Amino acid sequence: MEFKKELNKYQEIINNELEKYLRKQECPEKVLNQAMEYSLMAGGKRLRPILMINVYKIFKEDYNICIPYAVAIEMIHNFSLIHDDLPGIDNDDFRHGKQTNHKKFNEATAILAGDGLLNNAYQVIAKNILQEQNLETQKQKIIAFSELSNATDRMIAGEYVDTEFEGKAISSDYLEYMHKNKTGALLRASARIGAIMSNASTEDLEKITKYSEIIGLTFQIKDDILSAIGDEKILGKPVGNDIKRGKCTYVTKYGLSDSQKMLEKLTNEAIEIAKTYKENGEFLENLAIYIQTRNK
């Protein structure tokens, strides 16, 4: 309960920061800006920015330097949601309990709003790197830019694999490959950028990377479990569609019980890593438990 409050605090911080990047001016593309804002501010969990900031905070206090990168990664996450929901891909009508972008606006606007958010992320980063006077810090930011562009590439590849194999029985290798890329890559980049920005050691970067890879997996397994047996009202989206669509998920492949066992085992591994940072690792410990136990 305490941790939920802390999460909410960070969600508010991120939402306030995102607000600063929204474009509200009168212009011929005003509705496009509204469509970008609609999805960006539709009430996501802000998991990626929160992970980035709290990895940074293990090593250093003032996380303001991370904000543009946290904003960028959240833009990229939301670009991917808009495009995934399109009629040509998942054809979903609701997300976060609200109409999806193409339902609220139209298909052309949703395609371009997704494109706009992806590109906007890089605009934010370009401006931030350009304005950085300290050469050491600029170097870290360029590395962060590279991390993000590589992770986004992997995310798109993962989404492609997801669409190509929908309705087909796939091997556990493929299932893991898909999630490692589709969901895992951006979570991994969030954690790594937090560590890189704080100038963490190579050893710490490796530990943080491992932690993020594990919670990338637990996040997906839990997602699959919620998609199968979650509460539609709490989730804000229909439940049980994966089976109808013949979608290969952890639950459809390994069954509910084994999926829950995998989830628990992996969560414990993530907690082990977090514990090596003692009180500084408490947030990551709680985050791993939250991902395991969340109901939406």
Place this chain on the structure above:
Amino acid sequence: MEFKKELNKYQEIINNELEKYLRKQECPEKVLNQAMEYSLMAGGKRLRPILMINVYKIFKEDYNICIPYAVAIEMIHNFSLIHDDLPGIDNDDFRHGKQTNHKKFNEATAILAGDGLLNNAYQVIAKNILQEQNLETQKQKIIAFSELSNATDRMIAGEYVDTEFEGKAISSDYLEYMHKNKTGALLRASARIGAIMSNASTEDLEKITKYSEIIGLTFQIKDDILSAIGDEKILGKPVGNDIKRGKCTYVTKYGLSDSQKMLEKLTNEAIEIAKTYKENGEFLENLAIYIQTRNK
């Protein structure tokens, strides 16, 4: 005729460079990579890279430093073509005389291939900036990155305005705004990046910017003329669709004769600027004429 050969030479150079960035390996997303390659290598004019390189060559000889940026801008141009052609936007079946991406592959693949090319452009740039050891050169590259991200933002806005106002009578201000962004912004960035990379003076950067803004306009006016009265076989796409769709173009708004007069007047202005660079400006002079007189 001589200039056509020179253009072909540069097209080959660009095509060879693009080839180096294609991903041919066996992987679960192989078909996605093929879809990206399909559109990227579908036989475009390579106008943006050629403009970038030849602006650079006004000021400096060895244009190799521009190549990753020329590649990136061509990737971004092709991303925009794939998404513009989608059923949700223009719903076009042919481009460059070949099936559009979603016709050749499918809609989901085309959406993600567009996303992939946009992101790939930034991957190329991130890697290139990260590897640059010379701090002065790195600074130029960061500026180029910023230019490109801002131009792409404008391109997406222009495309949005195009979709929103399709089938409606729009003012000449809106028509110009649309083209300045949709086609103009990326051509402008190509020229400016060429100048920035060559360390051109502020005065030269302004002249080059002006030149590129003019040919952005002439390119669009000529496009509209070809779309109305061009040869379908040479163009590789249907002619006369603009009127059917009620699309507002220079030709549907000002008529053919006035559009041709505007085209000539603007081309002469571009030539004037190019002439100030004497023999070094010859390519830009010929390019302006080529854009005016091309039949595809």
